[in-house]
Amino acid sequence: MHTQDNTPLPLDGVRVVEMGQLIAGPFCGKTLADFGAEVIKIEAPAGGDPLRNWRLLKNGTSVWWQVQSRNKRSLALDLRQSEGQEIARQLIAEADVLIENFRPGTLEGWGMGPEALHARNPGLVMLRISGYGQTGPYRDRPGFGVVGEAMGGLRHLTGEPGRVPVRCGISIGDTLAALHGAIGVLMALYHRKAHGGPGQVIDVALHEAVFNCMESLLPEYDAFGAVREAAGSALPGIAPSNAYACTDGWVLVAGNGDSIFKRLMAAIGREDLGAAPDLADNAGRVARVAEIDAAIGAWTAPLTVQAVLDRLEAARVPAGRVYTARDIAQDPHYRARDMLLTQHTRDGDQLLVPGVVPKLSATPGRVRSSAPRLGDDTDAVLAEAGLRDDQIALLRARGVIA
Numbered sequence: 421m422h423t424q425d426n427t428p429l430p431l432d433g434v435r436v437v438e439m440g441q442l443i444a445g446p447f448c449g450k451t452l453a454d455f456g457a458e459v460i461k462i463e464a465p466a467g468g469d470p471l472r473n474w475r476l477l478k479n480g481t482s483v484w485w486q487v488q489s490r491n492k493r494s495l496a497l498d499l500r501q502s503e504g505q506e507i508a509r510q511l512i513a514e515a516d517v518l519i520e521n522f523r524p525g526t527l528e529g530w531g532m533g534p535e536a537l538h539a540r541n542p543g544l545v546m547l548r549i550s551g552y553g554q555t556g557p558y559r560d561r562p563g564f565g566v567v568g569e570a571m572g573g574l575r576h577l578t579g580e581p582g583r584v585p586v587r588c589g590i591s592i593g594d595t596l597a598a599l600h601g602a603i604g605v606l607m608a609l610y611h612r613k614a615h616g617g618p619g620q621v622i623d624v625a626l627h628e629a630v631f632n633c634m635e636s637l638l639p640e641y642d643a644f645g646a647v648r649e650a651a652g653s654a655l656p657g658i659a660p661s662n663a664y665a666c667t668d669g670w671v672l673v674a675g676n677g678d679s680i681f682k683r684l685m686a687a688i689g690r691e692d693l694g695a696a697p698d699l700a701d702n703a704g705r706v707a708r709v710a711e712i713d714a715a716i717g718a719w720t721a722p723l724t725v726q727a728v729l730d731r732l733e734a735a736r737v738p739a740g741r742v743y744t745a746r747d748i749a750q751d752p753h754y755r756a757r758d759m760l761l762t763q764h765t766r767d768g769d770q771l772l773v774p775g776v777v778p779k780l781s782a783t784p785g786r787v788r789s790s791a792p793r794l795g796d797d798t799d800a801v802l803a804e805a806g807l808r809d810d811q812i813a814l815l816r817a818r819g820v821i822a
Contacts (some may be wrong), residue, residue, distance in 0.1 A: 429456025429784045434519040437462065441469040443591050443598030445521035445547045446488050452492035454776045454785040459496050461489065461802055462508060464494040464495045465822030468794040479767045486765055487773045489791035496822035503820045505530045510805055513540040517605055521549040524559045534621050534643035544619040545608040547601045553625035563626055565593030571629025580652045597629040659705040664720040671720055671728045674738040676702060688719035727742035766790050795822045
């Protein structure tokens, strides 16, 4: 874990209050924290962020938590109590950024809507992530990433034709919303610094973040009435690009460039297809995609994945295996690029975790501290905010903090 490097990070000096939980808001906070932002995470005193207990636990804490909350400070504060709300307002008044992913109207109910917060802190950048956004007829509906993926158009395209739509195996809708939120925060901070602009509200809806990544889905429908359907492992309209069976697994082959296609056909012994005039461009290949896929599949079927990869690498054709967690953990390329980091938890364990992305040449992000236990930084954060020891003790006795 890289903690000794004293190189200034790009977001050094940026103070963030994170009031979200689970995935979308906290993933944005984690992204900012990896690059130097001071992120104060406000959690409920009773249990904290539910992510602490999601999926596989070690020593009673989710290993996912160790990644999602590294480089953050934990303040156990009850936002349902008026005293807790006032402390939150005080912290936000001194912050650059507020991240929240509550249902729309929640902050307003606590007296912390944009107008109230900007009255105390005109420069505040306020990121609000929700299922459907802060406006519109659906704003009050509860929204999770899985619903955003469906409404954004993604879920209709996943899976095999005619079968149940499947999820991609991770909460991709939440993560896409978080990354859009991080981009919005950085743009708002730049506008504030470079142009003297005020703080502003960034409104990110889960379904819109997914929809923004749906490529030509909408214009194809508008121009041609074409409704794109699920296509399994293929990439409709692009050929050849698919998964092909080998003796010991599957291999992904992307031979959809014109010159790449010719090299691919030569590698599989089908120069006749590579030389066919009607297959010289993508449109022609799409028209005969079933034939092309069958030819590639016939070639890969008696070979191992590694044999296919070796031959296609020699032919300069993009191809790859389907990685598992074990493959990733053992891959030398991941390790060479610092994507497999050994992170120490506060319970004294060591844990292999993903590295920091993206990679900056002069100011790369790094892991500066491990994920906090619930309330680890409560006293320190409140003392920095000007509260005396006796005030902190009284708040603890009343259950406002933990």
